[in-house]
Amino acid sequence: MIRSLRGRLFVSLTAVVLLTGLAGGVFAHRWAFDEAIETQDSVLIQIAGLVQSGGLTGAQDLHGVDEDAEVWLIELGKTPQGTPEERQLWRLQDGMRDAARKGKPVRVVLRTRSDGSRFAVAQSTGVRDEIAGDMAFRTVLPIAALIPCLMLVIAFVVAGSLRPMVHLADELDARPADDMTALPLRDLPSELNPFVSSINGLLRRVHEMMEQQRRFIADAAHELRTPLTALSLQAENLDRVELPPAARERLAVLRQGMRRSKHLLEQLLALARHDATPPDRAPGEVMELDRAARGVIADLLQEAISRDIDLGFDRAESVLVCGAFVMFTAMIRNLIDNALRFTPEGGKIDVAIYQDGATAVLQIEDTGPGVAADEIGRIFEPFFRGQRPEGDGVGLGLSIVKRIVDRLGGTIEAANVIEPRRTGLRVVVKFPAAGT
Template sequence: MIRSLRGRLFIGLTAIILLTGAIGGMFAYRWAFDEAIELQDSILVQLASLAQNASFSGGQPLHGVEEDSEVWLIELGKTPSGVTDDRQLFTLPDGLQAAMWKNQPVRMLLRTRPDGSRFAVAQPTTVRDETARDVAFRTLLPIAALIPCLMVVTALVIAYSLRPMVQLAGDLDARRADDMTSLPLSGVPSELHPFISSINGLFKRMRLLRDQQRRFVADAAHELRTPITALSLQAENLETVALPKRARERVATLKQGMHRTKHLLEQLLALARHEALPSGPAGMPLAALDQAAKEAAADLLAEASDRGIDLGFAIVEPLTVHGEPAMLAAIIRNLLENALRFTPRGGTIDIGVYQEDSTAVLQVEDTGPGIPSIDMDQIFEPFFRGSRPEGEGTGLGLAIVKRIVDSLGGGIALENIAGAGRSGLRVTVRLPIAGDLKSSADVGSGA
């Protein structure tokens, strides 16, 4: 069963072309054959008109009219005489006749001259039919050549007619998963308008559901943050109270859980806030990427030192990009926190900020275990912590980074580092650069 619309159209139209060509060819062949027979009859009439007032020796071929036509002029005289065939021909009336002569069927035209003598112009039927078939076959050649040309033209017309559908599918495939903007109807064939309208209606319902979900998550996180903060303060106050060792251990566990819950709520709020941002850097202020990286590294330097991890810059260049400083800080801080969480004691984390062509590159490279290949396809999904989660991660850090990078018109790539005696993960963020190095340096210095 052919499920392709293009295949169905091509096969259907091809069948119509072949059927029409066969029927038309049959009628054309028959028409050409009959026309060729009539043409040869007219030749016999013309030759008879030439021989009407002249006599020739009987049974001689007439060449010059058509070399292979085998036309014969037969003198029958005034009375039946000669061979049996000639006597039989003499008894036939004037006009075009089908007869036998020299043991072969012929087509002949008999005439009587004014002096009473008779003659016949004859041509073998086999020669006439062969000539007619040859003429008729030649009329079929253009039709036979036209059919494949029509099939090619049909395929091209079908491909051109279905191009808007292919382009529409390509546009949908190229979209990000969260891009639910309506498809335009301008420049699209009217036959696709109901289909596109249905897709736009689906996008509208999905946008509504997504917005409701985001509002719910943001509202829930916001409402929970206040009581969690209050509980955290109460847990902090318990440290000044003399408690048994077992109670202090429980309080420490409670504080750890409170800290994890508070961090989760902050990440949920950040995710909801950044998902509400429009995509693209247009209209955003300028911010120094190098300055944001330095500040984020300085904030986490003490934590890295406590864990015995060497955190520093491999390269740093003054670069300016479009974006809020808080957005850049969220990108860098989440990447560094992930690297700190998975890098073992004694490892290193290298930060790179540099320009590559017209792109600002932020690179964070650690000496941790990397990301399993089975997790790569889901690593940017919210709450996905991978097949080997560690620490107090919420599974939202990379989702937030991905959303912010997309909103800034950039891209992010993760690459496992595999070499002799080492492993790790390299995260590369690319953002459109804004301004030259001098203006970037001015922004970074607060000028």
Template sequence: MTRSLRARLFIGLTAIILLAGCVGGVFAYIWAFDEAIEMQDSILIQLGSLLQNGSVKSEQSLRGVDADAQVDVVELGTAPRGSAEERQLWSFQDGLHLASRQGGSMRVLLRTRPDGSRFAVAQRTAIRDEIARNMALRTLLPIAALIPCLLLVTALVIARSLRPMVRLAEDLDARRADDTTPLPLAGTPSELHAFIASMNGLLERMTLMMDQQRRFVADAAHELRTPITALSLQAENLAPVDLPAEARERLAALSEGMRRTKHLLEQLLALARHEAGPCSEAAVVPLDRTVKDLVADLLPDAARKGIDLGFEMIEPVATRGEPVMIAAMIRNLIDNAVRFTPRGGRVDIGVYREGNDAIIQIEDTGPGIPSGDIDRIFEPFFRGSRPSEEGTGLGLSIVKRTVDRLEGSVLLKNISGAEQTGLRATVRLPAADESRV
């Protein structure tokens, strides 16, 4: 059984139209058939009246009546005579009767003239029925032509009536995962208002739940940052101490774990700040200077891996936004490129203006992103399908949210060629007037 509301409506209305058309066609056929029979009786009566009054002679009538109707005039005289069929006709009273003549059923009209002579106007019932059927069938042609037109109109009306539901579904599909804006009631059919109200209630409950989750994450990250920082300081204080090799390895593992935990907490706090809304008024941010400062901070990490981190192109360009958020967004992209680029690789950065857009492009020689992960790479806590990958799964989510808030776009594209493989991240932001920095 079909689950489509559109199909069920169309099938139901089609069945009703076909049933109504068939029932109406049967009644129209019967009515038209009876009317055609009565019309032919009227013709016989008119011919009888003309012959009775002497307006038409019987010889003229035999030649003047429509040949397809096969109407015959039988003179019976003033007394019974002739064949048994003619004597039988004489025995009938004036009027319409059914009789047998020449081995077939006939419809006859008996009339008596003023001089006492009688005559019969006869027509074969088979001819009458054939003429009536043809006329009745012609009355069915408009109904037969109307049914396909009604089916087409029904399909169009159903499609148009369900279009608000399709638009509503398209609106929901086009939304971001965190967009809980209530669905509009304006311009929608009243039958959908209860459904939309229920959806808006669900979205409101989801908003409250997401707010509670954000507050919990922010509070937990804030509370954990202090003890983790204290532990990191204690581990740093142990660095000058003369320790056995095994203890030194364990201390290094502990320091690396705390570094990763601290980085996770910073990312969680950054994500909470993004989802809570803008914290300060937007300012003009010089992207070239910001990227230079970030590259200088990450150069030691790149040097330890033997990675060539530098600029392929850098031009003075600025955008408008919150400096801390923009710096965190760019740092995440560069940090990802350095982290996933193998030893001896290269990370090239470009900062330039293209029309009304400020472009930040970061290209590495790493493994790129698996094709199955590219559609989910901006989801929070998604770390990809490679088991060897490290990270919190929040960096690219923060990048996406920051870029969306700045009304820009970010594109990640794998580089696959004979000479180089890797990943190219391109961020487009609305350019601002740098003279106002």
């Protein structure tokens, strides 16, 4: 079963053209064949009239009529004579008849002169059919040649008619996931207007649902932050109280859980802030990408040193990009924080910033275990932590990075580092360089 609308239209119209061409070809062939037979009958009658008037005399082959026509003039005399076939011809009445000559079927015209002598003008039936068939084939040949041309025209017409739908699908595919603006109705066939209107209605409802979700996340995170901060302060006050070792262990677990919850709330608030700003309203200041990275590395360097992780630049060029400084800082912090979380003690994290033509490139590579091959395509999904969750992460850091990169008009790719005696994850982020 053909699922493509273009395929259905092409097959249906081609079938109509083929059936119509076949029926027309059969009719034209039959009509041309009969006309050719009647034309040859008329030629035989004209030759017979010429002989009867005295223009031709004596039994002979009339090659002057047509070299391949095999027309003969047969003198039958006033009484039956000659071969049995000629005597049989003499007994027939005047007119157009079917007979035989030399054992082969012929078409003859019998006539009687005024002196009583008779003659016949004969033509081989096989030759007549061959001539008629050739003429009929020449008549059908243009129709047969026209059918492929019509099929080609149908293909172009179908493709041109469906081109607006293809453009509409390409426009939808090229849109970011959070772009809910209505599709334009201009320059579209009227048949597509109800379809596009329904899509716009769906986009509007999805946008409203996403806005409700964003407001709920932001409100919930904001409301939970205050009591969580109070609990954290109370837990810190317990450090000054003399507690048994078991209580100390339970207090440590409690504080770890509160730190994780606080980190989750901060990430949720950051996610809500980035989602609340439409892409076309994102600030467009020109800034130095390497300066933002240096600030983040300086903030996280102490944590890296405490875990004996070599954090630093592998390549640092001055590259200008367009966007908000705080957004680039948040993106780089989440990327390096993710690398710190998965890099073991004694490992290494290399940061590279450089310009490749009109593209600014940020690359962060660690020496951690990498990501499972079946999970690497999902690491930018919210709350996805994979099979090897580490530390207090909640699975939102890389999701926030992906949102920021999309809003800044960049691309991000993650790939495992597979080298002898080394593993890790390499994340490459690309942005249009400012002023190019």
